[in-house]
Amino acid sequence: MTEPAARRRRSVVLVEHLFKQYETAAGPHPVLQDINLQIMDGEFVALMGPSGSGKSTFMNILGCLDTPTSGRFELDGHDTARLDSDRLAQLRNRFIGFVFQGFNLLPRVSLVENVALPLVYAGVGRSERLARAGELLERVGLGQYLGHHPNQISGGQQQRVAIARALANRPRLILADEPTGNLDTTTSHEIMSLFDRLNADEGITIVLVTHEADVARFAHRLVRFQDGKVSHDGASAAVLQEAPA
Amino acid sequence: MIGAMLREAWRAMGANKMRTFLTMLGMVIGVGAVILMLAIGQGAQNLVRQSIASMGSNLIMVLSGFTSASGVRSGSGSIPTLNVADARAIGDLPTVAEVAPLQPGTSQLVYGSSNWSTMVYGTTPPYFGLREWAIERGDPISDLDVRSAARVAVVGQTVVSRLFGDEDPIGKTMRIRHAPFVVVGILAAKGQSFDGRDQDDTVLIPFTTAQRKVFGAQFPNSTRMILVQASSEADMPQAEADITALLRERQRTPEGMEPNFTVRNMTAAAQAQAQTTKVMSILLGSVACVSLVVGGIGIMNIMLVSVTERTREIGIRMAIGARRRDILLQFLLEAVIVSLLGCIVGVAVGVSLSSLAQDVTGVYAEITPWSIALSFAVAAIVGVFFGFYPARRAAYLKPIEALRFQ
Numbered sequence: 001m002t003e004p005a006a007r008r009r010r011s012v013v014l015v016e017h018l019f020k021q022y023e024t025a026a027g028p029h030p031v032l033q034d035i036n037l038q039i040m041d042g043e044f045v046a047l048m049g050p051s052g053s054g055k056s057t058f059m060n061i062l063g064c065l066d067t068p069t070s071g072r073f074e075l076d077g078h079d080t081a082r083l084d085s086d087r088l089a090q091l092r093n094r095f096i097g098f099v100f101q102g103f104n105l106l107p108r109v110s111l112v113e114n115v116a117l118p119l120v121y122a123g124v125g126r127s128e129r130l131a132r133a134g135e136l137l138e139r140v141g142l143g144q145y146l147g148h149h150p151n152q153i154s155g156g157q158q159q160r161v162a163i164a165r166a167l168a169n170r171p172r173l174i175l176a177d178e179p180t181g182n183l184d185t186t187t188s189h190e191i192m193s194l195f196d197r198l199n200a201d202e203g204i205t206i207v208l209v210t211h212e213a214d215v216a217r218f219a220h221r222l223v224r225f226q227d228g229k230v231s232h233d234g235a236s237a238a239v240l241q242e243a244p245a
Numbered sequence: 246m247i248g249a250m251l252r253e254a255w256r257a258m259g260a261n262k263m264r265t266f267l268t269m270l271g272m273v274i275g276v277g278a279v280i281l282m283l284a285i286g287q288g289a290q291n292l293v294r295q296s297i298a299s300m301g302s303n304l305i306m307v308l309s310g311f312t313s314a315s316g317v318r319s320g321s322g323s324i325p326t327l328n329v330a331d332a333r334a335i336g337d338l339p340t341v342a343e344v345a346p347l348q349p350g351t352s353q354l355v356y357g358s359s360n361w362s363t364m365v366y367g368t369t370p371p372y373f374g375l376r377e378w379a380i381e382r383g384d385p386i387s388d389l390d391v392r393s394a395a396r397v398a399v400v401g402q403t404v405v406s407r408l409f410g411d412e413d414p415i416g417k418t419m420r421i422r423h424a425p426f427v428v429v430g431i432l433a434a435k436g437q438s439f440d441g442r443d444q445d446d447t448v449l450i451p452f453t454t455a456q457r458k459v460f461g462a463q464f465p466n467s468t469r470m471i472l473v474q475a476s477s478e479a480d481m482p483q484a485e486a487d488i489t490a491l492l493r494e495r496q497r498t499p500e501g502m503e504p505n506f507t508v509r510n511m512t513a514a515a516q517a518q519a520q521t522t523k524v525m526s527i528l529l530g531s532v533a534c535v536s537l538v539v540g541g542i543g544i545m546n547i548m549l550v551s552v553t554e555r556t557r558e559i560g561i562r563m564a565i566g567a568r569r570r571d572i573l574l575q576f577l578l579e580a581v582i583v584s585l586l587g588c589i590v591g592v593a594v595g596v597s598l599s600s601l602a603q604d605v606t607g608v609y610a611e612i613t614p615w616s617i618a619l620s621f622a623v624a625a626i627v628g629v630f631f632g633f634y635p636a637r638r639a640a641y642l643k644p645i646e647a648l649r650f651q
């Protein structure tokens with residue numbers, strides 16, 4: 001059912017025979033072993049799997065924060081192995097938006113400036129930066145907190161700020177590694193409906209890692225990791241019904 | 246972008262004020278020391294330059310040795326080996342423009358209830374020209390004064406203030422070794438000589454008067470010194486040689502024997518002094534520069550700590566699109582700002598210390614614009630140089646490693 005759609009759309013992520021191993025004191029530690037995955041423009045993918053199965057490692061590679069040991073990784077049609085650090089930084093800046101479990105806002109910086117930060121590196125002027133950051137905060141429901149600092153608001157609010165920041169340069173891909181991991185159920189659902197809208201209304205591709213089935217249910221496709229391999233890949237609703245997380 | 250980075254640098258410095266202050270302190274001390282040392286060095290050099298200028302040009306001093314009546318050399322109280330005829334003969338040399346015999350002596354001056362001990366020189370009218378010494382008010386010593394051994398005196402500025410206070414000395418009678426002298430002129434101020442004496446603390450009287458009425462009349466025509474001006478700067482070496490040859494002949498100094506007089510090139514002596522002063526000020530400046538470098542190392546130290554502390558922040562910035570050069574520039578900017586701020590404060594400290602040193606110790610310190618410019622240049626270089634390594638280290642962190650850093 002995804003097949004015809006996939007053929008029509010562009011491939012945002014294409015991973016072939018991807019391996020990743022860490023060199024540890026105890027010798028090489030293989031984490032990802034022959035991952036093959038294609039994610040099309042506009043998909044909403046949930047990544048699940050037991051702790052230590054390599055989900056975060058995989059997400060970091062997708063986000064060009066880390067490099068695979070071997071294998072091919074194409075982002076938006078670019079072979080990332082061929083890109084230099086500036087080009088990768090530019091992809092992180094324009095094409096990707098990150099949302100982390102721990103929010104990762106800069107503590108000493110006001111919310112509006114946190115959101116405006118990606119625009120700084122995109123070379124946008126100050127007044128335009130602040131205007132756009134203000135709009136984004138408005139959109140995630142935090143329009144009245146522009147001058148606040150991260151430690152003055154709740155975790156759920158901080159995650160909204162992080163999402164606003166991720167959206168600053170109108171990315172095509174949002175990578176979210178356990179974005180609701182530190183949040184209560186109600187707040188989690190609020191955050192997830194935010195993602196849902198971004199995917200539905202703007203067609204932004206979303207890949208998110210989660211342990212919770214009710215969070216994963218927001219996604220349309222579910223990929224399961226097991227010991228560094230993809231153990232299942234399919235429509236999320238069906239999987240979640242037969243094997244609740 | 247630079248604006249955002251400046252704001253960021255300011256915020257980072259504000260976040261740890263104590264540390265920023267201590268880092269800046271290193272720069273402040275370094276720059277302060279450089280400014281102070283250069284000021285003192287410059288002051289000393291200026292003094293020497295002034296005193297050389299105040300000395301007169303192309304001067305050669307001939308100093309007499311001493312002989313006893315038997316012709317054997319001995320100490321003081323004996324007969325000087327030079328006389329007025331020698332001076333006249335030197336004056337006739339083609340390489341010599343002008344001569345003045347000089348008879349020095351320390352004397353007690355008395356005027357009313359005040360007294361003052363100073364150097365009194367007996368000399369002739371050409372002396373004023375040789376030394377390029379103007380008369381501020383009144384008259385110099387005249388040929389008539391010399392011929393008649395008149396009891397007249399021309400006084401220096403220090404003597405005026407020490408002996409006469411607020412009174413006008415012209416026409417007043419003072420006593421030199423109990424003999425009354427009428428003050429006829431006041432010398433213009435000259436300041437320090439290159440060897441540090443106060444040239445204004447002096448009294449000039451006619452040469453003949455000094456010989457006959459002040460310093461005793463045992464050897465009426467002898468003189469302790471002859472001041473000579475060569476015809477030109479180029480003639481200086483030849484004039485020296487000519488004077489030596491002439492005096493050896495007049496004194497019948499045998500071939501190969503040390504002459505019983507000394508010929509000294511005053512300009513060369515002064516230039517040697519100037520060279521010494523210059524070396525000293527370079528030395529002072531270098532020592533101060535070392536403290537500037539130490540301040541720079543302090544900046545590097547703190548920046549390294551700062552990079553480590555902010556590793557996670559660097560990771561976040563990289564994750565949202567900062568390029569290496571953005572991170573590099575940010576930390577470099579911070580180092581340069583700290584060192585430039587330190588430099589500004591350091592210049593202020595250096596300037597105040599210099600004027601304090603001048604007031605308290607009497608050392609002449611002169612701040613020059615170029616020493617301030619130099620400090621800023623060095624501070625900027627130090628900031629870039631010592632900021633570069635930590636900044637580069639930050640910029641070359643792997644994004645994921647920076648982000649995972651706890």
Ligand SMILES: Nc1ncnc2c1ncn2[C@@H]1O[C@H](COP(=O)(O)OP(=O)(O)O)[C@@H](O)[C@H]1O
Nearest residue numbers: 022024029031050051052053054055056057058
């Ligand atoms: N920097 C690292 N060095 C060595 N081993 C690592 C490193 N990061 C992760 N690992 C290991 O890789 C495996 C997968 O980790 P991770 O990708 O974080 O899993 P997940 O996110 O699915 O829980 C784990 O066994 C973990 O210990």
Ligand SMILES: [Mg+2]
Nearest residue numbers: 055056057177
């Ligand atoms: Mg994980």
